[in-house]
Amino acid sequence: MFEHDALDIEQRASTGALPPRSRVDRLVSEAYERYASVDDGAVADYIPVLAAADASHFGLSVVSVGGSLHEAGDVDIPFSIQSISKAFVFALVCEELGHEAVHERVGVNNTGLAFNSLIAMELNGGSPMNPMVNAGAIATTALVGASSAEERWARVQRGLSRFAGRELSLDEDVYLSESRTNLRNRAIGKLLQSYGRLDPDPLETVDVYTRQCSLAVTAHDLAVMGATLADGGVNPVTGEQVVSAEVCRDTLAVLASCGMYERSGEWLFEIGLPAKSGVSGGIVAVAPGKGAVGAYSPRLDTAGNSVRGQRACAHLSRSLGLNLFASVRGGTSETSEPEESHG
Ligand code: GLN
Numbered sequence: 001m002f003e004h005d006a007l008d009i010e011q012r013a014s015t016g017a018l019p020p021r022s023r024v025d026r027l028v029s030e031a032y033e034r035y036a037s038v039d040d041g042a043v044a045d046y047i048p049v050l051a052a053a054d055a056s057h058f059g060l061s062v063v064s065v066g067g068s069l070h071e072a073g074d075v076d077i078p079f080s081i082q083s084i085s086k087a088f089v090f091a092l093v094c095e096e097l098g099h100e101a102v103h104e105r106v107g108v109n110n111t112g113l114a115f116n117s118l119i120a121m122e123l124n125g126g127s128p129m130n131p132m133v134n135a136g137a138i139a140t141t142a143l144v145g146a147s148s149a150e151e152r153w154a155r156v157q158r159g160l161s162r163f164a165g166r167e168l169s170l171d172e173d174v175y176l177s178e179s180r181t182n183l184r185n186r187a188i189g190k191l192l193q194s195y196g197r198l199d200p201d202p203l204e205t206v207d208v209y210t211r212q213c214s215l216a217v218t219a220h221d222l223a224v225m226g227a228t229l230a231d232g233g234v235n236p237v238t239g240e241q242v243v244s245a246e247v248c249r250d251t252l253a254v255l256a257s258c259g260m261y262e263r264s265g266e267w268l269f270e271i272g273l274p275a276k277s278g279v280s281g282g283i284v285a286v287a288p289g290k291g292a293v294g295a296y297s298p299r300l301d302t303a304g305n306s307v308r309g310q311r312a313c314a315h316l317s318r319s320l321g322l323n324l325f326a327s328v329r330g331g332t333s334e335t336s337e338p339e340e341s342h343g
Contacts, residue, residue: 082278126195226292
């Protein structure tokens with residue numbers, strides 16, 4: 001699916017800054033043009049309203065840690081954030097509870113199974129495994145400190161809005177459609193409760209989770225949200241410190257291992273960036289210290305990842321030099337130390 005050999009792109013090291021602005025503009029337009037005509041994959045329909053998405057929409061946005069924008073296509077079309085919300089709710093909970101607590105309560109290992117698997121929990125003694133699959137995400141939402149479901153929802157909505165740098169609102173149609181059909185997620189909530197993994201009411205917690213998945217965002221918003229994680233927790237557009245740099249580090253580690261579901265290994269191998277996707281067709285890919293890519297295109301592969309979004313991210317990772325694992329010979333091996341004085 002990824003056309004390495006066909007791409008005539010010089011491999012760049014991951015260190016340093018993004019290329020100059022005009023070059024980033026050109027490479028974003030090039031990635032857009034290159035994949036605009038791809039129509040592989042299918043729009044998700046297990047949440048009925050998602051089947052009505054316009055499959056032709058395709059938007060690519062790159063936001064740098066300096067706040068510069070590089071965009072092509074449908075970057076202002078709203079869609080529900082879906083599973084991408086998991087990354088940012090996890091960051092908010094890490095900020096609140098810290099590294100150890102989330103490690104212990106939720107876990108950080110890939111399941112190797114689909115995002116809505118119940119078997120993954122059964123095979124692992126009731127552990128929700130990681131915050132990027134539904135079980136772990138529902139367990140994570142339950143950890144947002146609040147005395148009621150309404151307060152929990154308000155905190156999630158406010159927190160995600162700070163990442164986006166604008167007030168995010170609920171897509172009511174998506175929320176109602178998913179609420180009517182989310183029997184699996186309700187089962188996951190009950191199973192978590194049966195294993196003593198969920199303190200608040202399971203159905204109320206699943207309802208907050210369903211709302212967080214129904215927040216409307218654009219490809220541009222995703223890039224700003226991702227760039228906040230790339231920038232030590234400071235939103236590069238508003239300048240607000242949303243979470244700490246340590247929380248960004250922990251969140252990106254989990255995105256690298258689990259963000260693209262059971263395809264996370266393949267994604268890391270091909271693209272080399274922490275990323276998160278959602279079933280409505282969004283992807284956010286984060287280049288620490290540089291910026292982030294937000295992509296939107298509703299047709300998905302069988303794991304639930306946007307086909308055009310993945311291809312465009314692969315292209316941009318290579319052309320912009322974002323792959324975290326890429327190095328080139330000729331770097332400086334040590335930082336210089338002041339000469340010892342002998343006298
Ligand atoms: N709200 C969706 C669900 O729970 C999110 C899944 C996804 O984007 N992969 O099924």
